[in-house]
Amino acid sequence: MALINPKKKEVQVKLVYYGPGRGGKTTNLEYIFNKFRKRITGNLTTIKTYGDRTLFFDFMPMDIGVIKGYRIKMQFYTVPGQVKYAATRRLVLRGVDGIVFVADSMVLRQKMNILSLKDLRDNLASFDKNIFHVPLVFQYNKRDLVDEGIPLLPENVLEKDLNRQLKAPSFAASALKGDNVVETMKKAISLTVASIEKRLDAKG
Amino acid sequence: MTENGKQISSELQDRLDDFFAAPDDGEAQRSTAAGSNTKKSTVDDMRAGGGSDRRNAEKSAAEKPAASADSPLLNLHATILSLDWEITDTTLNRLIEEIDRLKVVYQNDKLPFMFLQLLGSIGKYISVKKVKAHPDSIKMLHSVYAGFEKVLRPDVSNHEKKKILSNEVRQFKSLKQRIRRTKPAPDAAVPQADTTSPAVPSEPLISVPSSAVTPPSGQGVGPVDMDAMLTEIRKMIRSEFNAFKTELRAMLGSE
Numbered sequence: 309m310a311l312i313n314p315k316k317k318e319v320q321v322k323l324v325y326y327g328p329g330r331g332g333k334t335t336n337l338e339y340i341f342n343k344f345r346k347r348i349t350g351n352l353t354t355i356k357t358y359g360d361r362t363l364f365f366d367f368m369p370m371d372i373g374v375i376k377g378y379r380i381k382m383q384f385y386t387v388p389g390q391v392k393y394a395a396t397r398r399l400v401l402r403g404v405d406g407i408v409f410v411a412d413s414m415v416l417r418q419k420m421n422i423l424s425l426k427d428l429r430d431n432l433a434s435f436d437k438n439i440f441h442v443p444l445v446f447q448y449n450k451r452d453l454v455d456e457g458i459p460l461l462p463e464n465v466l467e468k469d470l471n472r473q474l475k476a477p478s479f480a481a482s483a484l485k486g487d488n489v490v491e492t493m494k495k496a497i498s499l500t501v502a503s504i505e506k507r508l509d510a511k512g
Numbered sequence: 513m514t515e516n517g518k519q520i521s522s523e524l525q526d527r528l529d530d531f532f533a534a535p536d537d538g539e540a541q542r543s544t545a546a547g548s549n550t551k552k553s554t555v556d557d558m559r560a561g562g563g564s565d566r567r568n569a570e571k572s573a574a575e576k577p578a579a580s581a582d583s584p585l586l587n588l589h590a591t592i593l594s595l596d597w598e599i600t601d602t603t604l605n606r607l608i609e610e611i612d613r614l615k616v617v618y619q620n621d622k623l624p625f626m627f628l629q630l631l632g633s634i635g636k637y638i639s640v641k642k643v644k645a646h647p648d649s650i651k652m653l654h655s656v657y658a659g660f661e662k663v664l665r666p667d668v669s670n671h672e673k674k675k676i677l678s679n680e681v682r683q684f685k686s687l688k689q690r691i692r693r694t695k696p697a698p699d700a701a702v703p704q705a706d707t708t709s710p711a712v713p714s715e716p717l718i719s720v721p722s723s724a725v726t727p728p729s730g731q732g733v734g735p736v737d738m739d740a741m742l743t744e745i746r747k748m749i750r751s752e753f754n755a756f757k758t759e760l761r762a763m764l765g766s767e
Contacts, residue, residue, distance in 0.1 A: 347531060372531055375523050416590050416603075457586060490532045501524055 310405050310504045318379045321504065322403055323496055325386040326428050327410035328420040332449040333386040335483035336410060337368050340493060343486065372497070382497060398431045406443035406500030408492055409476075410483070411466055413450045415459040418469065425470055439474065443499035446471055446478035447492045452485050584617055585661065588631075592657050604639035611635060623673050627660035630684055637691075646691050656680050 311320040325333040341352040350369035366386040373380065387397040409428065411421040429439045448466045450458075461469075463480050471478055477495050481488035588610045591603060611632045618624040634653045638645045659680045663673040 343535060344532065346535065372524075373527050375527060376520055380524075380527075414590070458590060459586075494528045494532060497528060498521070498524060502521055505520060 311403075312378075312508075316379075317377055318381060319504070320381045320383060321405050321497075321500055322383050322385065323406045323408065323500055324400055324404045325384065325408045325410055326397075326401075326424070327449075328412055328417060328424040329388070331410045331412040331417075331421075331424075332483035333410045334366050336408070336447070336449075336489050336492070337366050337384055337386060339483055339486050339489045341368060343490075375501075380501065384493075394427075394431075397427070398434060401428075401431050402435060404432075404437075404442070405504060406445075406496050408445050408447055408496045409470070410447045410449050411470060413448050413460045413466065413480075414453065415461055418461055418465075421466070422469055443496065443503045444474060444476040445492055445496040445499065446474075446476055447483075447488070448478060448480045449483050451480045451487065452482035584614065585664070588614060589657070592653060601639075604635065604642075607635045608632065608639065623663050623677055624660065626677055627656060627663060627680070630656045630680060631660065634684070646687065646694070648687055648690065652683060652687050655683060 310322070312318075313320075325336055327333055337352055341348060348368070348370050350371075352366060352368040366384075368384040370382040370384065371379065372382055385400050387393075387400045407428070409425060411424075432439050432442060446466075448461075448463055451460065454460050463478075467478065477499070479488040479492045479495070481492060483489055588607075591607045591610055611628050615625065615628050615632075618628060631653065634649055634656065638649055638653070641649075659676045662668055662676055668676075
């Protein structure tokens with residue numbers, strides 16, 4: 309749940325980039341950070357290990373300004389995709405307000421996308437959260453690999469595999485080139501802030 | 513927080529449009545020129561000098577493949593990419609099968625054949641050790657694959673091709689040494705040059721001087737790697753354990 313500080317008139321929103329290892333979660337944040345670094349007041353902090361893999365998580369704060377008197381501070385996290393870091397993934401998900409699921413479009417990674425989505429569902433359930441009720445955006449990443457002859461899953465297959473029931477917004481993207489990276493993030497922020505607002509309204 | 517949901521949504525949309533509006537050219541150029549000021553603690557960078565070169569080789573193999581849609585290397589490339597993060601029997605079998613298939617294709621072409629032998633040896637080692645394989649073995653696989661792609665290019669001279677192969681053989685031997693140093697048991701699985709195929713000459717096609725294979729003095733990487741790996745494993749276990757403790761506390765607190 310978002311942290312709201314009525315005294316400071318500040319809302320902290322936590323958005324997590326989730327997905328299988330090597331899917332491009334960190335690349336998404338790196339693209340945004342490098343492109344808009346002058347507007348992002350904080351730093352992108354990332355801790356890596358052997359072979360350039362994210363060990364713990366990446367973190368990037370972003371202040372998107374004041375809306376209706378409240379300063380909205382976004383906090384973006386990525387999770388380590390490798391199976392062995394299950395506890396770290398669960399920990400990063402604690403208090404999450406919205407999720408971007410970065411799926412790998414490569415044919416060879418079809419199964420891992422599905423497993424990772426199940427992992428997300430289970431981890432959210434451990435916090436009594438239903439994946440159907442958490443703001444979620446899908447990103448089908450690495451579409452640029454088609455130019456290099458790598459077999460990719462068609463978007464309709466990815467939709468069928470991952471989004472048939474969830475019916476969340478989705479974007480075909482290339483985090484490396486920046487295609488639809490911003491759009492994914494904008495959509496995720498909009499959905500998440502709208503969801504927080506709705507919950508607050510419901511609480512009266 | 514809200515009085516009018518629609519107003520907030522529209523205000524948020526405007527705010528996001530402003531925030532993510534394309535940066536002016538000067539800003540973009542400055543960003544590129546400055547490089548990333550990302551706070552990175554790249555452990556392998558700190559440990560191994562020159563590690564970035566190898567990672568670049570890995571990156572070029574992973575992200576800039578020369579394998580086009582009709583290339584005979586397409587399946588091999590895709591399999592090597594998938595091994596990068598998921599090591600399963602199926603993927604490893606696919607790798608070995610693909611290498612064997614390509615060995616038939618390149619049986620009369622010595623240089624590519626040698627590369628396939630190297631790939632086969634590393635592939636077999638990984639298939640035996642799986643996730644316990646030396647972390648550098650996957651990098652080595654990428655590096656050899658990148659070299660393999662290069663030697664198939666018509667614009668690369670024979671001299672250059674031999675140099676690439678020689679370099680990969682040296683790296684391969686160095687990896688073997690590192691694996692031996694980290695292994696207590698003498699019968700441990702260490703990648704051996706695959707010489708089972710009748711098409712392979714018994715002597716190496718390119719002789720690599722032993723001095724070229726020996727790491728320069730003071731750069732013995734075995735024990736350093738081992739210590740660093742142990743430290744990292746300890747850190748990881750501690751972190752995971754702390755994570756569990758935190759979760760447990762939170763759960764108990766919320767009950």
